[in-house]
Amino acid sequence: MRKKDGQSNTSVKKLPPRNFRFSSGDVFIIGAIVLVCAILIGGIFFHRRAHQGDARYVRITQDGKVLLEMDLAEFSDPMEYRIDSERGHMIIFISSEKVYIKESSCTDKICVDQGDLTAPGDGAICLPNRVVVQIVSGGSEKDDPSGKVDVIAR
Amino acid sequence: MRRTAYDITKTAMMLALALVLSILEAWLLPRGILPIPGFKLGLANIAILVTLYSVGKKEALLVAVLRSLVVLALGGNIIGFIFSLTGGVFAWGTMCVLVERKHVSIFGVSIAGAASHGIGQILAALWVTRTVYVITYLPYLVLAGSIAGGFIAFLTIPIVKALDHIGNEMIQ
Numbered sequence: 019m020r021k022k023d024g025q026s027n028t029s030v031k032k033l034p035p036r037n038f039r040f041s042s043g044d045v046f047i048i049g050a051i052v053l054v055c056a057i058l059i060g061g062i063f064f065h066r067r068a069h070q071g072d073a074r075y076v077r078i079t080q081d082g083k084v085l086l087e088m089d090l091a092e093f094s095d096p097m098e099y100r101i102d103s104e105r106g107h108m109i110i111f112i113s114s115e116k117v118y119i120k121e122s123s124c125t126d127k128i129c130v131d132q133g134d135l136t137a138p139g140d141g142a143i144c145l146p147n148r149v150v151v152q153i154v155s156g157g158s159e160k161d162d163p164s165g166k167v168d169v170i171a172r
Numbered sequence: 173m174r175r176t177a178y179d180i181t182k183t184a185m186m187l188a189l190a191l192v193l194s195i196l197e198a199w200l201l202p203r204g205i206l207p208i209p210g211f212k213l214g215l216a217n218i219a220i221l222v223t224l225y226s227v228g229k230k231e232a233l234l235v236a237v238l239r240s241l242v243v244l245a246l247g248g249n250i251i252g253f254i255f256s257l258t259g260g261v262f263a264w265g266t267m268c269v270l271v272e273r274k275h276v277s278i279f280g281v282s283i284a285g286a287a288s289h290g291i292g293q294i295l296a297a298l299w300v301t302r303t304v305y306v307i308t309y310l311p312y313l314v315l316a317g318s319i320a321g322g323f324i325a326f327l328t329i330p331i332v333k334a335l336d337h338i339g340n341e342m343i344q
Contacts (some may be wrong), residue, residue: 026334036225051315124249129209
C-alpha cells in the first residue's frame, strides 16, 4: 500500500481471491444461519402457543425501567398513556384488545409502523426514546423484570 | 505510486457510491413498506464489498465508518449512527475473515456480513434499551438481511470485475 509499491511486478498486490461462484462454504454459512434462526423462531412460536390463553399484560419500559405494567383486562375503557422524557414524547394507546404506539417524537417512526400489539410476545421498540412496549402473559413471566429471557434460553 | 493513487481514487469513488446508495435506498423503500420495521436492504454494502475486494480491508472499514458519519452529518440521527456503525463494524469483521477463505465465495461473504450486521444492531439495541425483548427481532432481521446479502453480492460482482479490468489495462 505505501512506499514499497516500487516492485516491478505491479500485479502482486495482495487482494483477496476472486471467488464469484457459489461454493461449498456458502452452503455451510447459509445452513448455520437458517438453523439458528429456525430454532429462535420456533422458540418464539411455541412460547406464544404455550401462553395463548393467559392473561395479557402490557409492559412499558424506558431505559430498562418499567414505567407501566398492567393487565389488559383492566382497560375496558381504552386509554392513552403518555411518556414525556428528555428524549421526547410518546403516546401509547392501550385497550383490552390491543396496544399500539399512536404517536412518537422520533424521526424514524419504526415503533409506530409496528402497528397493533395483541398477543404475548408482540412488542414495539422505539430506539430514539429507548422505550419498549410489549405484551407479556400473566403468571411466571410477570415477575421476570427482563421480559422474554425464557424465549432465548430454549 | 500510480497504484496508490489508484487505490485512493477507488476508495473515494466507493465512499461516494455508498452515500448515493444510502440515499437511493431511502427513496426506493420509504418507511413502512417492508414487513419488518427497521429493516433495510443495505445497498451501501455494495460499495463496502467492492472496496474489500478491490482495494483492501482497512479501506473497506474506512468507507463503512465514513459513510455512517456523512449520513449523520447530512441529517441523520445519533441513534441511527450508532446502529449503522456497530452493524457496519461487525459486518466488516466477519467479511474480513471469510474473504480469505478459499471455499467461501462472495455470496457467503456478503450473506455472513449481513447476518453479522443484524447481530451487531441487536447488540446495540440491547445496550440502548436495556431490555432483553429486543432479541426476538434477531431471527427476522438476520434472515431478511441474509437474503438481501445474497442479492447484494450479485450486484457487486460486475463492479469488482470492471475495476479489475481497468486495473489491468492501466498496468499494460
